[in-house]
Amino acid sequence: MIPIERPIFIVGAGRSGSTVFHNMLCGHPGVAWLPGTLLNRFPERIDLARTVMRALGYPVVGDALGRRIRPGECYPFWERLSRGFSAPCRDLTAEDVTEGARRRIRSAASRLLTRRRDRFLAKITGWPRIGFLSEIFEDALFIHVVRDGRAVVNSLLEVDFWRGWGGPENWMWGELSPDRREEWERSGRSFVVLAAIQWKILMDAMEKASATLGEERFMEIRYEDLCADTLGTMKRVVGFCGLPWESSFERAISAYELKDNNGKYRENLTSRQRADLEAALGGYLERYGYTLDESVGARL
Template sequence: MKGIERPIFIIGAGRSGSTIFHRLLCGHPEVAWLPGALLNRFPGRVGLARAVMRAVDYPLVGGVLERRLRPAECYPFWERLSRGFSSPCRDLVAGDLTEGSRQRIRSAAAQLLTKRRNRLLVKITGWPRIGFLSEVFDDALFIHVVRDGRAVVNSLLEVDFWRGWEGPENWRWGELSAAQREEWERSGRSFVVLAAIQWRMLVDAVERASAPLGEGRFMEIRYEDLCEDTAGVMKKVAGFCGLGWEGSFERAVSRYRLRNTNGRYRENLTLRQQAELEAALGGYLERYGYPTGGRARAPV
């Protein structure tokens, strides 16, 4: 089986900007990614996905293929390799990995790689699954994309797939703790507060799971910094991953013009909802560099 060295996993709460970051990093000529239009529909066609990775480097057809088969999380692909991976009620840890899942994941990952694109790049959102994936790949790298929790909550309330409307008994994040349940009840079962609790749960899960990794295997970037200095952030990311800062990649990055849309929560939420939201997020905002009532500063 082909060697799989230092696969790269992008993680983060949904609506945090990980999709645009993923697309940026997929522009690097050394990484192999999951073609969404293919593996979402035909999760077992890994050999064909590898052929796509070869073809995207061909002149003329490469650009067309990349646009049509955009990189995605491809949860049907993951479910085929390891049941429950896509929507567990808690974070997946090392003890959840079966030997069968390990072998299937490593085999599929090896099949995706090509001679040129020999570094696997994967994006997953929600639970970080760091412990689980580290048990599969003991040298895996993880990049956490974090965004102002107020913007994340506002975005969750606007999308059509947020399960919080059905209550925490029916969402995918497990039961609320006694303290979380009390907080939600005290708010009058506010959905703004419930979405804030979800964001806190996920960033807490990343902190817990990443603690054993050290700086060599874990990196955190902010959506806001990516928007403000796209090339600068991507150059740091390339260095962390051990990817060359090649001219073709630099040119691909320079074509992106990212716009920070965090301020939309002020337009969408009432003043009362904004106050509820900031109270629910509490010290989490400042911890990640988003103090209330002022401009964001560097993370503490």
């Protein structure tokens, strides 16, 4: 097996634009990624996934495979290697790593690599799991994709898999702290506010998990910057990862036409909901460089 060095993990709250960023970075010919089309159905077939990675470099065949087999988070794959990885009720830390999980994860990641694609790349959303993964890969790199929390909340309310509708007792983000519980109750148990609380929980977890990482191992990019300057942002990312900038990758990146749809929440939410959302997220939005909407009045 090829020794695994400096694996790359994309992390962030769901609905933050990490999927398109992941797809773009998987276009680099030096990274080996998890084929969602394959490993979600057959999580044990890492050997076949490696065959796919090798075939991506073949003329004609590689292009056809690239259109049919797409990257994925592949939680069945991770769950097979470490039970509880896919949906823990809190962030996973170094203390949660068993020797069995360490061996299985390192072995699987290494077996995916090829001589050309010798850098492991994976995307994991929700809880950061940075402490857990750093315990297994001490030289791992992490790229945090951030998006305006108002857009994230609006997107959560539109998807069919958000578990907040059942209340915080039925989701995977743990019990609400007394302060968070009081905030939700004060809003009249608003689902808009609950989705905002989810985003804040995950942003807090990310700050805590990444606190011990230096800038050589942790990078933060904003989805809005990726849309505004796609090529420039990807050049910074590739430099951070220590990957060469290749012409084939630049061509692949240039084919993307990203559109910043963050403003959709203004059309989708009522003025009252927007006011509640602004009040719930205010300090967090400013912390990540987002401008508050002064046209709505805070209610909370």
